[in-house]
Amino acid sequence: xxxxxxxxxxxxxxxxxxxxxxxxxxxxxxxxxxxxxxxxxxxxxxxxxxxxxxxxxxxxxxxxxxxxxxxxxxxxxxxxxxxxxxxxxxxxxxxxxxxxxxxxxxxxxxxxxxxxxxxxxxxxxxxxxxxxxxxxxxxxxxxxxxxxxxxxxxxxxxxxxxxxxxxxxxxxxxxxxxxxxxxxxxxxxxxxxxxxxxxxxxxxxxxxxxxxxxxxxxxxxxxxxxxxxxxxxxxxxxxxxxxxxxxxxxxxxxxxxxxxxxxxxxxxxxxxxxxxxxxxxxxxxxxxxxxxxxxxxxxxxxxxxxxxxxxxxxxxxxxxxxxxxxxxxxxxxxxxxxxxxxxxxxxxxxxxxxxxxxxxxxxxxxxxxxxxxxxxxxxxxxxxxxxxxxxxxxxxxxxxxxxxxxxxxxxxxxxxxxxxxxxxxxxxxxxx
Numbered sequence: 025x026x027x028x029x030x031x032x033x034x035x036x037x038x039x040x041x042x043x044x045x046x047x048x049x050x051x052x053x054x055x056x057x058x059x060x061x062x063x064x065x066x067x068x069x070x071x072x073x074x075x076x077x078x079x080x081x082x083x084x085x086x087x088x089x090x091x092x093x094x095x096x097x098x099x100x101x102x103x104x105x106x107x108x109x110x111x112x113x114x115x116x117x118x119x120x121x122x123x124x125x126x127x128x129x130x131x132x133x134x135x136x137x138x139x140x141x142x143x144x145x146x147x148x149x150x151x152x153x154x155x156x157x158x159x160x161x162x163x164x165x166x167x168x169x170x171x172x173x174x175x176x177x178x179x180x181x182x183x184x185x186x187x188x189x190x191x192x193x194x195x196x197x198x199x200x201x202x203x204x205x206x207x208x209x210x211x212x213x214x215x216x217x218x219x220x221x222x223x224x225x226x227x228x229x230x231x232x233x234x235x236x237x238x239x240x241x242x243x244x245x246x247x248x249x250x251x252x253x254x255x256x257x258x259x260x261x262x263x264x265x266x267x268x269x270x271x272x273x274x275x276x277x278x279x280x281x282x283x284x285x286x287x288x289x290x291x292x293x294x295x296x297x298x299x300x301x302x303x304x305x306x307x308x309x310x311x312x313x314x315x316x317x318x319x320x321x322x323x324x325x326x327x328x329x330x331x332x333x334x335x336x337x338x339x340x341x342x343x344x345x346x347x348x349x350x351x352x353x354x355x356x357x358x359x360x361x362x363x364x365x366x367x368x369x370x371x372x373x374x375x376x377x378x379x380x381x382x383x384x385x386x387x388x389x390x391x392x393x394x395x396x397x398x399x400x401x402x403x404x405x406x407x408x409x410x411x412x413x414x415x416x417x418x419x420x421x422x423x424x425x426x427x428x429x430x431x432x433x434x435x436x437x438x439x440x441x442x443x444x445x446x447x448x449x450x451x452x453x454x455x456x
Contacts (some may be wrong), residue, residue: 097355190325194232335397
């Protein structure tokens with residue numbers, strides 16, 4: 025995250041007073057715009073981002089930073105959904121537009137982009153990056169702006185306007201430990217290595233793996249890394265000395281490739297399990313591909329894009345037709361699924377007579393069994409719980425679309441309910 029330069033001392037008081045007035049006026053304006061609205065000729069109440077003929081959505085994405093490939097896939101998939109929706113007549117008699125802003129994974133740029141885009145959109149079906157989402161949480165809540173982050177930290181739960189789709193990072197790692205013990209790759213007394221990014225992503229994932237390891241009678245040895253660390257030779261050496269029998273990784277694709285490739289080359293041929301953000305199909309065209317095929321599994325709340333689910337197959341065909349030459353990866357599925365879910369929310373809000381922001385949020389939170397045909401149904405009614413407690417297990421395949429195929433179908437994560445109850449999020453809602 026970039027650190028802003030300090031203000032000049034001579035103007036601090038005046039500048040602070042002016043900024044306070046500006047922020048207060050902006051906050052009140054945005055909040056009032058979301059709550060009051062006006063009634064259109066069709067009798068539907070509207071607000072920011074909604075006119076008589078248009079519904080505007082926003083995307084704060086990464087097209088030039090470390091997740092540029094993911095950002096491109098999500099943007100294109102969501103634009104495809106908008107095109108399909110408009111061809112079918114739009115939503116509530118209005119055409120859908122998506123305004124895209126590239127922040128390059130720079131938090132300060134994202135904050136500026138949000139200030140620029142937020143007055144003109146009714147919801148954000150895409151915000152890439154845990155640090156970005158964390159920086160915008162208070163603004164999103166204040167503005168009643170329904171937001172689907174491309175981030176899955178449990179710290180993002182508990183906000184009406186912010187919806188983590190699928191499972192959170194901690195549940196993914198509980199599923200990973202379950203997979204390793206259930207398939208007899210781990211036994212009581214064994215040691216697991218966990219390589220993880222610093223920040224919410226890694227910390228939340230480590231919380232899940234540590235809890236699951238304790239329940240399984242194994243122990244976790246952690247190796248914290250930075251997003252800029254792309255050579256994990258030192259981490260592999262440390263884990264080898266610890267005698268680990270398996271490794272979890274909660275990082276990016278570059279780190280997964282380095283970890284698995286180095287481990288295989290040094291004779292540490294143990295199973296490795298990653299969460300979905302740690303894999304990209306481009307890895308299957310690198311020298312690490314044979315090792316990834318042999319050692320890696322991926323835990324995901326979404327199926328592989330090579331899945332035989334009819335909805336997924338239709339999406340892949342449509343995407344390849346609209347964007348020939350573009351890779352069909354998990355970002356396509358994630359982005360398209362988020363857009364379809366938001367479309368359902370907008371339709372429900374329209375049917376209730378209001379497209380004002382807080383009523384779109386209300387419509388979203390009334391969804392108990394949201395099913396796009398692109399994976400497992402999700403329950404959005406409890407803001408304190410993940411929308412799903414089910415996970416797929418996938419494995420690399422260089423010949424498959426998206427570079428992954430299914431190893432295990434979606435199943436409820438053993439121990440998830442106990443874990444959530446211990447962390448104050450128990451109950452039946454969202455238990456899918």
